[in-house]
Amino acid sequence: xxxxxxxxxxxxxxxxxxxxxxxxxxxxxxxxxxxxxxxxxxxxxxxxxxxxxxxxxxxxxxxxxxxxxxxxxxxxxxxxxxxxxxxxxxxxxxxxxxxxxxxxxxxxxxxxxxxxxxxxxxxxxxxxxxxxxxxxx
Numbered sequence: 544x545x546x547x548x549x550x551x552x553x554x555x556x557x558x559x560x561x562x563x564x565x566x567x568x569x570x571x572x573x574x575x576x577x578x579x580x581x582x583x584x585x586x587x588x589x590x591x592x593x594x595x596x597x598x599x600x601x602x603x604x605x606x607x608x609x610x611x612x613x614x615x616x617x618x619x620x621x622x623x624x625x626x627x628x629x630x631x632x633x634x635x636x637x638x639x640x641x642x643x644x645x646x647x648x649x650x651x652x653x654x655x656x657x658x659x660x661x662x663x664x665x666x667x668x669x670x671x672x673x674x675x676x677x678x679x680x
Contacts, residue, residue, distance in 0.1 A: 597615075597616050597628070598614060598615055598616055599614060599649070599650055600612055600613070600614050601613045601614070601651050601652055601653045602653075603654075604655070605655075605659055606659045607633075609631060609633040610631065610632050611630070611631050611641075612629065612630040612631070612632070612638060613627055613644070613651040613653050613663060614627070614628055614630070614651070615627045615628070615648070615649040615650060615651055615665075624647050625647065625648065626645065626646050626648065626649075627643070627644050627645035627648045627649065627651045627663070628640065628642065628643055628644065629641040629642065629644045644663070645663070647667060647668075648665040648666070648667050649665060649667075650665060650666040651663055651664070652664045652665070
């Protein structure tokens with residue numbers, strides 16, 4: 544009976560390790576070449592920020608068939624103050640950095656409202672309190 548319990552434990556343990564390693568592989572993107580459709584036509588890097596990290600992209604189409612992209616990131620490796628940046632493009636492939644639009648604000652979500660205006664919702668952390676705020680451009 545004890546031998547049978549040990550072998551069941553061993554099988555369960557090995558299965559858990561395999562599931563854990565597969566999870567880490569998926570998280571790190573090791574299987575992305577097998578998961579994505581071969582119909583996806585990779586055209587190259589669209590945006591290179593060079594001076595900040597770029598995360599949580601939010602893209603809105605404007606009336607003139609151009610786009611504005613909002614993203615958040617921090618200026619350097621030692622800094623953890625997220626700022627929100629804007630980029631513009633009329634073809635969706637070549638993006639021009641418009642600069643920082645919000646200081647110490649992250650997780651931008653853009654909503655196009657009337658007259659081609661954009662309402663930008665974002666998160667801001669101050670003194671251990673989280674705020675969800677908005678700005679209109």
